[in-house]
Amino acid sequence: MNARVNDTDMTVDETLRQLIGEMESSAVSAPFRAVKLDRRSFLKLTGLAGGGLVLGFAMGSDAVAAAGGDGAFAPNAFLRIARDGSILIYSKGPEIGQGIKTAFPLIIAEELDAKWSDVKVEQAPVNPAVFGRQSAGGSRSIPDSWDQLRRAGAVARQMLIAAAAAQWKVPAGECSASDSMVTHGKRKAAYGALASKAAALPVPDAATVKLKDRKEYRLLGKWYTGVDNRAVVTGKPLFGIDQTLPGMKIAVYQRCPATGGKVRSANLDEIRQLPGVRDAFVIEGNGKTTEIMPGVAIVADTTWAAFEARKKLRVDWDESAASKDSWKDLSKRAAELAKLPTGTTTLANIGNVDEALKGAAKTVSALYTYPFVSHAPLEPQNCTAWSHDGIVEFWSPTQTADRAIETAAGALGITPDKVKIHQTRVGGGFGRRLMNDYMCEAGAIAQKVAHPVKLVWTREQDLAHDFFRAGGFHSLTGSVDAAGKLTGWRNHFITFTHDGKAPSSGADWPANQFPGLSLPNYQLSHTLLPIRTPTGPWRAPRSCSVAWVIQSFLHELAVAAGRDHRDFLLEVMGEPRILDGGLNTGRAADVIKLACEKAGWGKTLPKGHGMGLAFHFSHAGHIAEVAEVSVDENKRIRLHRVVVAGDIGPIVNMSGANNQCEGAVVDGFSTMMGLEITMENGLIEQTNFHQYPLLRIGSHPKVEVHFIQSDNPPTGVGEPALPPVAPAIANAIFAACGHRVRTLPLTKEGFTV
Amino acid sequence: MASIQLRVNGKSVTADVDPATPLLWVLRDSLGLVGTKFGCGMALCGACTVLVDGKPIRACTTPVSGVTGQAITTIEGLAPSTEKLHPLQQAWIDHDVPQCGYCQAGQLMSASALLASNPKPTDADIDAAMAGNICRCGTYQRVRAAIHSAADTLARRKA
Numbered sequence: 001m002n003a004r005v006n007d008t009d010m011t012v013d014e015t016l017r018q019l020i021g022e023m024e025s026s027a028v029s030a031p032f033r034a035v036k037l038d039r040r041s042f043l044k045l046t047g048l049a050g051g052g053l054v055l056g057f058a059m060g061s062d063a064v065a066a067a068g069g070d071g072a073f074a075p076n077a078f079l080r081i082a083r084d085g086s087i088l089i090y091s092k093g094p095e096i097g098q099g100i101k102t103a104f105p106l107i108i109a110e111e112l113d114a115k116w117s118d119v120k121v122e123q124a125p126v127n128p129a130v131f132g133r134q135s136a137g138g139s140r141s142i143p144d145s146w147d148q149l150r151r152a153g154a155v156a157r158q159m160l161i162a163a164a165a166a167q168w169k170v171p172a173g174e175c176s177a178s179d180s181m182v183t184h185g186k187r188k189a190a191y192g193a194l195a196s197k198a199a200a201l202p203v204p205d206a207a208t209v210k211l212k213d214r215k216e217y218r219l220l221g222k223w224y225t226g227v228d229n230r231a232v233v234t235g236k237p238l239f240g241i242d243q244t245l246p247g248m249k250i251a252v253y254q255r256c257p258a259t260g261g262k263v264r265s266a267n268l269d270e271i272r273q274l275p276g277v278r279d280a281f282v283i284e285g286n287g288k289t290t291e292i293m294p295g296v297a298i299v300a301d302t303t304w305a306a307f308e309a310r311k312k313l314r315v316d317w318d319e320s321a322a323s324k325d326s327w328k329d330l331s332k333r334a335a336e337l338a339k340l341p342t343g344t345t346t347l348a349n350i351g352n353v354d355e356a357l358k359g360a361a362k363t364v365s366a367l368y369t370y371p372f373v374s375h376a377p378l379e380p381q382n383c384t385a386w387s388h389d390g391i392v393e394f395w396s397p398t399q400t401a402d403r404a405i406e407t408a409a410g411a412l413g414i415t416p417d418k419v420k421i422h423q424t425r426v427g428g429g430f431g432r433r434l435m436n437d438y439m440c441e442a443g444a445i446a447q448k449v450a451h452p453v454k455l456v457w458t459r460e461q462d463l464a465h466d467f468f469r470a471g472g473f474h475s476l477t478g479s480v481d482a483a484g485k486l487t488g489w490r491n492h493f494i495t496f497t498h499d500g501k502a503p504s505s506g507a508d509w510p511a512n513q514f515p516g517l518s519l520p521n522y523q524l525s526h527t528l529l530p531i532r533t534p535t536g537p538w539r540a541p542r543s544c545s546v547a548w549v550i551q552s553f554l555h556e557l558a559v560a561a562g563r564d565h566r567d568f569l570l571e572v573m574g575e576p577r578i579l580d581g582g583l584n585t586g587r588a589a590d591v592i593k594l595a596c597e598k599a600g601w602g603k604t605l606p607k608g609h610g611m612g613l614a615f616h617f618s619h620a621g622h623i624a625e626v627a628e629v630s631v632d633e634n635k636r637i638r639l640h641r642v643v644v645a646g647d648i649g650p651i652v653n654m655s656g657a658n659n660q661c662e663g664a665v666v667d668g669f670s671t672m673m674g675l676e677i678t679m680e681n682g683l684i685e686q687t688n689f690h691q692y693p694l695l696r697i698g699s700h701p702k703v704e705v706h707f708i709q710s711d712n713p714p715t716g717v718g719e720p721a722l723p724p725v726a727p728a729i730a731n732a733i734f735a736a737c738g739h740r741v742r743t744l745p746l747t748k749e750g751f752t753v
Numbered sequence: 754m755a756s757i758q759l760r761v762n763g764k765s766v767t768a769d770v771d772p773a774t775p776l777l778w779v780l781r782d783s784l785g786l787v788g789t790k791f792g793c794g795m796a797l798c799g800a801c802t803v804l805v806d807g808k809p810i811r812a813c814t815t816p817v818s819g820v821t822g823q824a825i826t827t828i829e830g831l832a833p834s835t836e837k838l839h840p841l842q843q844a845w846i847d848h849d850v851p852q853c854g855y856c857q858a859g860q861l862m863s864a865s866a867l868l869a870s871n872p873k874p875t876d877a878d879i880d881a882a883m884a885g886n887i888c889r890c891g892t893y894q895r896v897r898a899a900i901h902s903a904a905d906t907l908a909r910r911k912a
Contacts, residue, residue: 097853097890225849232854233842233861235788235828239854242787250782275754275771303791304771304778378792378800378855380891427790427855428889459793655849659892663852664893689797689887698880700893 007419010729012288012534013498016505019403019434020537023138026118036486043712069180071196075159075203077130078108078152085192087114090124092131093141094399094484095228095662096429098718099656102227106652107142110219111153111212111513113177114191121227125422126401134402135422137434137537139619139716142551142652146714151509157206163197164189178218183374190585194659214650214711217513223655227237228425238425240397243384245452251445252306253455255295255312257464258682259532260287261322262294264317271298274312283444289534291411299449310458323532323682327372327471330529334494338367338475343492351521356488360479362560368549368743371676372468375538376692378426381438381457381465385446391418392443397426399433411440412447429668431537435467463692464684467536468509468677470496474549479521484561486554486572488521496535497528504531506541512581514550514617518572533679535589539667540719543618546670548744549615556740565613565731566596583617587647590708591615591624595645598706599626606631608733614727620713621720622647625665627701627728631737635751639669639701639729644721646707649714654707661705661721670726671693674747699753757817761786762830772818776800776810779817780827788828788858792887799886802859803827809866828858831855831865840863840906844899852890860886864900872911873904 074080080088089105105121108114128134133144146374157177164182165172167189175184180191231238256262262284271280276590279299285292296315298305337343384395392412398404401423409416426433442455457465473494479487496504503509503526516522538544558568569592576586592615596602605611608630615624623646644661651657674693678685686692730741733751743749757768761784780786780803789812792800796811801883803812816851832840838846841864851857860883867882874882879897888896906909 096852099852223849225846225855226851228854229846229849229851230842232837232851232857233828233845234832235786235858237787239790241791244785244787302770302774302778304774304782307794373846376889378790378798378887380791426853430889456791457796555794566863597757659849659852660897662894663891666888666893670891688795689793690795694887694889695891696796696887697893697896700891703894732890 013505015175015235015290016536018434019503020138020505020541023135023434023537025286053233070725071158071199073160073199074199075156076152077124078149079112079156081156081191083088083192083195085118085190087112087119087191088181089119089121091121092124092134093145093555094134094136094401094423094426094429095123096136096399096426096433098136098716099226099653100136100165102224103142103656104145105227106219106224107146107149108153110217111150112157113179113218115180115223116219118180123423126405126423128402128405135400135429137399139621139719140640142714142716143620146709149301150211151209154209154211155204155206158209159198160191160194163194163202165485168198171658203307205545221651221654224653225655228483239379239427240289240384240424241382243424243454245384245386245396247303248384248452248454249299249449250303250306250631251297251299251442251453251455252310253283253295253441253445254315255293255465256317256319256322257489258319258322258324259289259293259534261317261319263296264316264318266296266313268296271309271313274309276301277309278308279449281448282291284442285605288412290435290437291407292437292444297445297448299445299453306456307458325531325533325679325682327678328680330531333371333529334473335367337527338473338492341477341490341492342495342523344526346523346525348516348522348524350516350519350523353488353490353521353523356478356521357477357490358485363477363479364556364560365477366556366742367473368551368552368742369471369473370548370664371471371677371678372533372546373538373671374463374466374677374692375430375432375685375687376463376466377428377430377432378457380462382455383439383442384452384454385442386452387443387446391420392446393420393422394439395424396436396439396445397424397433398436398439399429399545400436404436406441407436408440408443430539431541434537446731459689460687463533463686463688467505467534467546469538470504470535472545474546476549476553478553478557478590480557480561484563486519486557486568489515489519491525493524493526495526496531498531500528500530503528504535506535506537509542509546510581512579513546514583515572517579518574518585528534532682538650539720540618543616543723547614547616547618547723548726551616551724552730552741555612555727555731555734559734566592566601567616569613582620584622587622587710587712588615588617590626591622591645591647594708595624595626595643598645598704599628599641599643601626608736610684610737612728612731612733612735614724614731616720616723618723619720620648620715621717623720623724625724625728627732629729629732629736631733631739637733637746637751637753639699641702641704642725642728644703644705646705646717646721647710647712648662648707648717648720649712650709650713651707657707657717658705660717662703664721665703665725666695666700668722669699669701669729672726672729672744672746673753674745678743695753758821759817759825760823761825761865762827768817770817773816774819775813776803776815776820776825783862786827787831790858792856798856798870799859799863799877800856802862802886803865804862807866807869810912811864817898826862827863831861839865839867840903841899843904844903848899848902850895850899853874856888860888860896864896864903867900868904868907872907874900
């Protein structure tokens, strides 16, 4: 074990912890930035070709139209209505598969009262000074942008109504809008026909503009296909890896397989002689895993030439300061520590757990273990970069284009105004591309050559150099009284640290998490084991692993008490109230009841079948799930059906929301079933999908999704549907065959699909 | 390096490449057909699936020298024309199948080979034919539904 603490690790981990905090914070919606743009700046910003009557940016009440040519109306940076009635809406955030490029414009179009078929969508330029947050993480895209985007649409609608009212010489209050049209009695005027008149009007104050009630929605909550689907199914160059530029070469970058190793020397001369190779050089890097680790770059004419050259690359690594992490050793050490009832740091101590356990009718003790896992997005890390004319320009499949400006500038030793980022579609995020290491690498390589380069990682590199979802160990004891009521809960959490002080990124479990605030006696403590292997946010950070522990153990206690799991869970939720951290126990109870009702909880099942229930609150989403599985005598699992019941506030795109839940079920099952990252002597042992077997089509269950739509603020659903999946399935396995799953992946306990 | 003659999406093309180069990189780097995707490089994920004489193959492990003279179809050549989509592509849009979309070209090519040989596949047929294509986002339920729906469209056209 390498217990040494590395200074750079400390800074990086602090950054990553802040990142999770930022992604998950329930900060108020991004306000409109009162940035005034003249027409030239707007055109420059949006890259619009040709003239157009464009308002100065928009949210100040005194902003008025700037001069333009073709009578278009663009009251803010988010939308532009041309005289022919076509409506262009800019989607400001990264599309990572969560459907935001469809959802954002729908929100604007709703308040604009646009006809959806009139709307064309383009990716907004990366410019956080104008657009606010331009990241995809923490399921925060919808909640953070909801108000901003609604107001962007409502401002335009109000101006179009005002233009029509002026034309007809009637009060604006007597006019209404729908389907890209303003109506007064029998008179109608299309938005396109009103565009130039609207553009000449003062822009109302966005803060006071009238927004619709949910019952007035015409667009939101229905089924929409993704705006880029036609381009996806016809193979258009949407993704980072698809980018090409004149004169572009391909780069590969070899880091030390063990995190923290440095280049002593490499056979660069030999590599430079290989066919198709243009250059090979060492990059010292800054030692930050989130930016540039030391390594060797190879620049070649084609991807294949670069990949082949990398196979012949021989690097003498200085591994004196590199990771020596061993999952075997860490597991052994954790198993020893798990025998202790409490860890080195107590995080919560409510009531008196020792007394509760002593006085209990029944107690249950268990050790739950889950492994490290990788994000494994199907598009390997890649980025195109071009250093020219004093700037570095990127075409990047990043999840955090806004933050990447500062990160890249810092790593490359330039000022942020010299960084220009083009957001590409992202072939899967899952949290991996919140970090922009591959982007910094591409920039550093680009700075050394006179042409654009596209850096492409292999699958093997992608698995070797991730910011993994941390594994963990929970030593639990719980108690129930004679009435079958849950009375006490003690959790000694054995987790990891990079800085020797705080848990590693994504490896913490806060005291306010369920059931911490719902029990009379609750104790949570942790012990930290030092590691060097990078960890980071993975779809629903910490909830993605710990929800399985909590919701499984809760079921164990329900079984010990001889209680129905649903009733037991509802009893722990208690009276409707909002707990610190945002869990609304009333909304929780409602989705638990709905999931059970839709699944037919309590009905007689075929022999060998079982049903399992779980609930988890994360990312402002309340989600309950019921899984039905069967297990045969060879421990082969068949997941038949998963019912998802969620309350995430109003739904923007019903198809998108369903798709996220369907995908979360597959991801949750896939991960619990057979995925595990292990490391020995600092090296990640899994190299490609044969050793990291993502679930295939034959194993997928029927997924049914039900939403309770409420007037609560909306949240995203990329993450919150994931955490309940594993415990619902594990509890169903217990119901089916009596085997309590306490170690993941399931293959460790002899199960197969 | 050698001058390799290929037939891609009905057109004859030439690529000056090492004959050992996998078809994937000839398509993407030499011919600019980037719809075919790189996922694993070991024929494990199916993102690079293309048709060779109508059969699905993994372009990432197929040397280009092995497919000269054969009819290669990529996602760019799946639609009968620029205006008209293949029924599978339309079904993919109607069912809003894609999430990130990265695997979908490979999924569609595998599905097109399935429907060409089995116009009315069962769920089990679909699972067998699509077993080589990983979707990391987990869109399998919609992939299956869209294949059934495209099969129905094709059947209606023939009726």
